[in-house]
Amino acid sequence: MKTKLLPLVAACMAASPAMAADPIENIFKDGSVKGQIQLFDFQRNFDDGTDRRDTSLGGLFYLKSGDVNGISFGGAFASANPIAESDSKGLYGLVGGGAPGMLVERQAVNRMQEYYVRGQWADTEVKVGAQQLYTTMMSIFPLRAIPFTYRGVSAKNTSIKNLTISGLYINDYMGWTDTKFKSVSKGVKGDLARQGVDMSNIDLEESPMLALGLDYKLPVDSISAKTRFWYYSMEDVYNQYYFNAMFSGDLAGTKWYFKPSYLKQDSVGKLDSTTAKFDTYQAGFHLGMKWSGFDATVKYVTTGEGNVVAPFGDDKVVIQQVHQSGRANEDVYAGQLAYRFAKDSALNGVSAYVNYANYEVDGNADSDFTETDFSVTYNLAKYVDGLSVRARHAIVDYAAGDDLTDTRFYVYYKFKI
Known part of the structure; x- marks a missing residue:
């Protein structure tokens, strides 16, 4: 791919006499550098007295060039390094050494996160190379120190009013702690294995992920209405369809919103x-109201007879600090209350929420549990531009098994040059 791409890029850059005189100058003139330095400290405590902890210091650094005849370049570097001495081994996968949940020695992860060529012509953007994605079921999966990244081609077109058409051709990905790209088929195989499916004798083909997305804003004035549809396909592996909608409007001084969604796999x-075959779905909704800094939401989701397969991030209906909806035959009932202090308040920059969910599996009461999350974020930009801190705490009560608490602290410093 690289050897074929470079001559094409050079030809495009030289195509216009106005730009050909000094293309290097145009590349750097409108370039930008941005990033964030981040410190994460995660700790999990079980009722049996077991404690696990991961602490990571690192960051993400992004470089973008200016355009030359619609061509530009981008790159990013990611770093996560263990900094705290601990008798316990890592649990989360904040840094390298294994997947989240594996008790393994922690190792630093330093890698190229992105390197791509971007072309933009006639309301169409195309990226070729390693890049972060932000689609419904293939995303940066931002749960750990370093987000997911992918290698392939992405495209987006906005020629039709109110409609965005997107496409993906993705061969490889790197997860939170990987230092080398691996095929997306291995990602599916790994996710099924983590669900307890015996994959030892199943050899999946090295198929790329193909995807088509349609985002449409309905041309109505009385309410805001948006719809999203995505179709993902891997030959000889799986197909999935995802649909959601977002409706919102004003009512007696408040703002209401309703977000239904449906996933089929x-x-x-x-x-x-x-024996690893599956056929499942997930359907649910968010229904909420905003007023005077408050945001109250009720959520419900039901999952079909198989576990949801989501190795590359997802837009599930209920996503909490420790758990997410997605087990076979599961119903989840949840509610969240958030509050953001006003700009003229002494606590300007502070936002908080409490999030509760009850997870129930039909016919298996021993697997039921509840999770209660608390989160407080303080944006300190009024003191130091780009600085913010966050504290989170989760309480998980299982019908059977050790209950746990999960506490996480984050410090971010974002900058742009």
């Missing part, structure tokens, strides 16, 4: 002929 081809 099916194994296909070679995988569908093995």
